[in-house]
Amino acid sequence: MGAITTICTDKTGTLTVGEMRVSHILTGTNELLDFAQKNALLQTKNTDIAGHAKALHIAAIVNDAYAEGARHDLHEEGNVHGRPTDRALLIAARHVGIDVDAFRMRYPEIDKELFTSEKKYAIRVxxxxxxxxxxxxxxxxxxxxxxxxxxxxxxxxxxxSKRDEKQLTKTLEELTKRGLRVIACGERVLTRDTYDRLSKNKRYTDMSLVGYIALKDPLRHDVESSLAKAENAGIRLTLITGDHASTARSIMLELGHNVPASKISVGDAISEMSDDELQERVTDTQIFARVLPEHKIRIVRALQKNGEVVAMVGDGINDAPAIKASDVGISVGNGKRLNKGA
Incomplete structure (x- = not known):
């Protein structure tokens, strides 16, 4: 461990506690609601859902989390299982009376596309x-x-309109600058005949934007002091995350690092770089945002080619390949450390 020169770390569940909570909901018409005021969303009938509640309803339907136990106990959180983001969305929906199971029983699911890091979206029909x-x-x-x-x-x-998009983008930037993870949702209603005739690509166009949901995941209480010790020992910190660059920058700011835009790289740009170009880029990049699992491996290997002894810290299945490629792999989620001779 003493030979480590660079720590590459994921954000969710590593720097943060991995317990997402819905923070704000923004409609497609740019109306922002602090979820602390969630009583305004209390629902009695799923068929009448509109506005902020509709965005939350879609987020709970396009979701792989699930609740065990009695359906009527919508406020019980302990029986909700799934990935942190999915779980947070389902819990929030249940808190305002949105009954996902009732919707699914009444309106059968006929198709779905699961979320992938490459596509960055999921669909339910x-x-x-x-x-x-x-x-x-x-x-x-x-x-x-x-x-x-x-x-x-x-x-x-x-x-x-472009004006609508500009206004929403401004609000979104304000949310991501607070360190919030933001996701968007939309819908399209077709006749069954039209749906069957259209190709998948055609089905998923000309949709209606319903809104955005912002989620907060607090920093671990001990992470700031732990990273300070590493930096005092001369170890460099690099954040590698699938989150938006503004969200990642805000998290680093909370940790006392004001990272300039020149030291932030995004996944799309990494995809266009040759290995030599990436090897040069990693020398002064502090944040890699919107990255895919394969980007994480390339970043670790580029650092190693520069003579760095790399520790990779992560907690998700997406981090496993990069953890294996690193000199010292640390899996926070299950507490295992894989030391490969550093």
Whole structure:
């Protein structure tokens, strides 16, 4: 361990506690709600959901978390299981009375696409009344926006203008600068006949933007002091995350690092770099944002080629390949440390 010169760390569940909570909900018409005021969203009928609650409803449906036990006990959190983001969204929905199980029983799921790091979105398709089909999408805002042509204004479909997009982008930037993870959601309703005739690519276009959900994951209480000790020992810190660059920068700021834009690289740019270019880029990059698992491996190997002894710290399955590629791999989630001779 004493030979380590660079620590590469994931964010969620590593620097943070890995317990996401819904913080804010933003509608497609740029109305922001602090979730502390969630009583305003209390629902009695899923069929009447609109506005902020509708965004939360979609996020709970396009979701792999699940609740055990009695369906009526919507406020019990201990029986909700799943990945941190999915779990947080389902818990928030249940807190305001959104009954996901009731929706799924009434409106059968007929198709789905699971979230992947490459696509950055997930989809659920449900059969609705009147021979209609509802497509719901959830994912990274920059990806979701490319599929939107309309905006949902309290269940009224309106054109999505450049002015709307500009206003929303400004609000989103404010949220990500607070260190919040932001996801976007949208929908499209088609007749069953139209749905069956369209290719998948055609189905998932011309959608209506419903809104955004911001989530907060607090820093671990001991992470600041632990990193300070490492830095005092001359070890360099590099944050590698799938989150938005502004979110990552805010987390580093909380840790006392004001990282300039020149020292931030994003996944799309990494994909375009040759190994030699990346080897040069890693010398002064402090944050790698919106990265894929394969980017993490390339970053670790580029640092090693520069003579660095690299420790990779992570907690998710996406971190496993980079942990194995590093000189010292530390898996925070299960407490295991894989020391490979550093």
């Amino acid at each position: 449900h059969e609705m009344e009147g021979d209609k089909v509802k497509i719901m999408i959830l994912g990274a805002p920059e990806v979701i926006l490319q599929k939107m042509r309309f905006v949902d204004a309290n269940n009224v479909k309106m054109p999505f």
